[in-house]
Amino acid sequence: MDFNAAELIPVLPEIFILVLASTVLLVDLYLRDDQRGLNHGITLVGLLIGIGLILALGGGERQIVLSGSFVRDPMSDTLNAIILLVAFLAFAYSKDYLRDRNMLVGEYYVLGLFAVLGMMIMVSANTFLVAYLGLELLALSLYPMVAFDRDSKAGAEAAMKYFVLGALGSGMLLYGISMVYGGTGALDFPTVAASVADQGLDNKVLVFGLAFVVIGVAFKFGAVPFHMWVPDTYQGAPTSVVLFLSSAPKIAAFALAIRLMVDGLGGLHADWQGMLIILAVLSMGLGNLVAIAQTNLKRMLAYSTISHVGFIFLGLIAGTAQGYAAAMFYAIVYALMAAGAFGVLLLLSRKGFEAENLDDLKGLNERDSWYAAMMALLMFSMAGVPPTVGFMAKLLVLEAVVRVDLVWLAVVAVAFSIIGAFYYLRVIKLMYFDKPTTLEPITVGAGARVALSVNGLAMLVLGLFPAGLLGICQAAFA
Amino acid sequence: MGFEKFLFYVFAAITVVSAGMVVTRRNPVHAVLYLVLCFAATAVLWMLLEAEFLAIVLVLVYVGAVMVLFLFVVMMLDVDQAALKAQFIRFLPLGLAIALVMLALIVLVVGPANFGLEQFAKPAPAPADYSNTESLGKLLYTVYVYPFEIASVILLVAIVAAIRLTLRRRPDTKYIDPAKQVRVRKGPDRIRIVKMPVEGKVEAE
Numbered sequence: 089m090d091f092n093a094a095e096l097i098p099v100l101p102e103i104f105i106l107v108l109a110s111t112v113l114l115v116d117l118y119l120r121d122d123q124r125g126l127n128h129g130i131t132l133v134g135l136l137i138g139i140g141l142i143l144a145l146g147g148g149e150r151q152i153v154l155s156g157s158f159v160r161d162p163m164s165d166t167l168n169a170i171i172l173l174v175a176f177l178a179f180a181y182s183k184d185y186l187r188d189r190n191m192l193v194g195e196y197y198v199l200g201l202f203a204v205l206g207m208m209i210m211v212s213a214n215t216f217l218v219a220y221l222g223l224e225l226l227a228l229s230l231y232p233m234v235a236f237d238r239d240s241k242a243g244a245e246a247a248m249k250y251f252v253l254g255a256l257g258s259g260m261l262l263y264g265i266s267m268v269y270g271g272t273g274a275l276d277f278p279t280v281a282a283s284v285a286d287q288g289l290d291n292k293v294l295v296f297g298l299a300f301v302v303i304g305v306a307f308k309f310g311a312v313p314f315h316m317w318v319p320d321t322y323q324g325a326p327t328s329v330v331l332f333l334s335s336a337p338k339i340a341a342f343a344l345a346i347r348l349m350v351d352g353l354g355g356l357h358a359d360w361q362g363m364l365i366i367l368a369v370l371s372m373g374l375g376n377l378v379a380i381a382q383t384n385l386k387r388m389l390a391y392s393t394i395s396h397v398g399f400i401f402l403g404l405i406a407g408t409a410q411g412y413a414a415a416m417f418y419a420i421v422y423a424l425m426a427a428g429a430f431g432v433l434l435l436l437s438r439k440g441f442e443a444e445n446l447d448d449l450k451g452l453n454e455r456d457s458w459y460a461a462m463m464a465l466l467m468f469s470m471a472g473v474p475p476t477v478g479f480m481a482k483l484l485v486l487e488a489v490v491r492v493d494l495v496w497l498a499v500v501a502v503a504f505s506i507i508g509a510f511y512y513l514r515v516i517k518l519m520y521f522d523k524p525t526t527l528e529p530i531t532v533g534a535g536a537r538v539a540l541s542v543n544g545l546a547m548l549v550l551g552l553f554p555a556g557l558l559g560i561c562q563a564a565f566a
Numbered sequence: 567m568g569f570e571k572f573l574f575y576v577f578a579a580i581t582v583v584s585a586g587m588v589v590t591r592r593n594p595v596h597a598v599l600y601l602v603l604c605f606a607a608t609a610v611l612w613m614l615l616e617a618e619f620l621a622i623v624l625v626l627v628y629v630g631a632v633m634v635l636f637l638f639v640v641m642m643l644d645v646d647q648a649a650l651k652a653q654f655i656r657f658l659p660l661g662l663a664i665a666l667v668m669l670a671l672i673v674l675v676v677g678p679a680n681f682g683l684e685q686f687a688k689p690a691p692a693p694a695d696y697s698n699t700e701s702l703g704k705l706l707y708t709v710y711v712y713p714f715e716i717a718s719v720i721l722l723v724a725i726v727a728a729i730r731l732t733l734r735r736r737p738d739t740k741y742i743d744p745a746k747q748v749r750v751r752k753g754p755d756r757i758r759i760v761k762m763p764v765e766g767k768v769e770a771e
Contacts, residue, residue, distance in 0.1 A: 154711065224720055225723060
């Protein structure tokens with residue numbers, strides 16, 4: 089086989105992030121304890137350069153390189169850039185929180201960057217093997233991040249649960265992939281897709297494998313009934329890690345679902361549609377109902393994640409280009425919302441104090457009206473109140489399922505999202521109409537303040553002018 | 567039944583039985599030893615598939631290195647057997663039900679009907695001078711170079727994660743610094759030369 093160095097050009101963003109992570113790892117060795125902030129700077133600048141690289145190299149025709157392992161197409165360009173952007177926000181919010189807890193060490197950034205690399209690999213995977221390896225790289229980086237606070241019993245327990253259930257999910261996925269390999273004799277998506285189109289539903293092995301692939305994907309998404317790890321992990325992990333865990337990986341999970349189930353097993357759509365409908369209805373129902381009963385804000389947002397995953401599935405269920413674009417729009421918007429909501433929690437936490445209960449938000453308006461306004465925007469967006477972008481996202485996925493004549497599913501989704509609106513609005517009520525328990529001012533660095541303002545206002549701006557982002561999403565599936 | 571088929575069934579049976587033993591043994595050390603047996607029997611199955619290199623790697627790496635390390639860990643940990651057993655009995659019915667359903671599905675799907683010789687023709691036996699070490703190496707570094715590199719990154723992450731989670735600098739631990747040992751000089755480090763004023767001569771009497 090000839091090797092052409094030009095084949096590496098589309099892979100440059102991935103290579104750059106790998107070099108960045110290794111650089112932080114090495115630089116950290118030579119830093120004194122009071123210089124650890126340098127890691128933060130290198131990481132943020134590096135992520136921006138990465139976004140620039142993706143934009144510079146992206147666009148144009150779909151390219152498949154490295155013996156068919158790697159694909160660069162409009163979807164991978166968009167999702168990779170947004171993953172880097174969300175990771176940028178996640179790191180920008182976390183600095184003060186990490187420093188107060190003696191966790192501002194190089195390993196945090198190294199593991200975070202490797203997780204980003206894993207997500208990028210998943211997004212641009214063109215074979216089952218590469219998608220699986222990217223997933224493992226992401227998961228293996230996230231497990232130690234959950235246990236990053238080494239002296240926290242809750243953190244260790246959360247990491248253990250996440251690890252065991254994550255390993256089980258990976259096992260399921262791998263078993264499914266092995267069945268698909270048995271049924272088609274290939275691992276790369278184009279060949280598998282051709283073979284599936286050839287054999288269709290007659291091949292029992294394929295359908296059997298598909299069930300396991302769907303279970304594996306659902307595990308990674310945290311969809312009901314494979315959601316058991318989500319609330320415990322969110323509650324036990326440090327808030328900065330939850331912020332990281334709940335935002336960008338959801339985009340990567342969406343990409344995984346598209347690559348595996350649409351690019352690879354798209355021919356079996358009729359089969360996985362039924363499975364996803366069950367997962368979506370259960371996720372929206374259980375997520376929204378159980379979230380009402382939570383007093384811990386992190387746990388509440390965990391159940392809210394589960395319900396949003398149900399909505400992302402709605403777009404996939406439709407099985408049309410419009411549906412996939414709607415699901416992609418939803419996944420991106422959700423990642424931004426989650427980053428902002430956990431960002432507010434991070435900024436409210438101080439040394440020796442974790443803001444994680446609903447009561448900690450009481451009277452936030454009197455303490456800092458700007459943050460209260462940003463949090464209100466984020467909550468309205470999660471609830472799907474116009475004119476925020478959350479409304480647009482919900483509208484688009486609902487439109488997609490209605491167009492394929494699944495009106496009952498849309499009705500169920502609307503009913504559950506109305507139930508869900510209760511607990512988001514309760515947060516707003518606590519912030520604006522309750523007396524604060526403490527009047528301590530919120531001290532935050534200027535960088536995080538700007539980042540959070542941009543993040544909150546983006547909910548409004550994207551909601552008023554959704555055409556740009558929506559156009560990009562539609563172009564990815566044109 | 568040819569000799570190869572006979573070998574296959576013997577070692578497949580050993581694999582399945584020892585895998586079952588791994589799960590059911592009370593003593594964790596026994597469980598680990600059965601796992602070693604399971605790997606060894608699997609290596610023979612791979613040998614029957616003419617994957618000699620992989621079979622030997624399985625024995626060397628898994629049996630030789632990983633499992634021995636595992637054995638050390640199991641021997642050092644003090645596992646509370648009674649607590650584990652209580653959970654085991656509680657969830658046994660549910661676990662058994664799921665396992666049986668899965669078994670039924672697997673038997674239905676993974677059988678001669680779907681994986682028989684009609685679906686997959688028997689590959690031609692490799693010539694005697696065929697080296698599957700060489701072809702494996704060639705494939706790994708050409709067609710599969712991208713997944714191969716990702717796998718190496720995963721190993722790097724595992725190293726970083728393990729160090730982050732376990733390495734602590736504790737000032738009270740006593741440890742040996744070989745560099746310091748080498749640099750020790752006889753002069754001020756090991757012996758102290760004390761200058762003492764000479765005592766006055768003892769008067770001869």
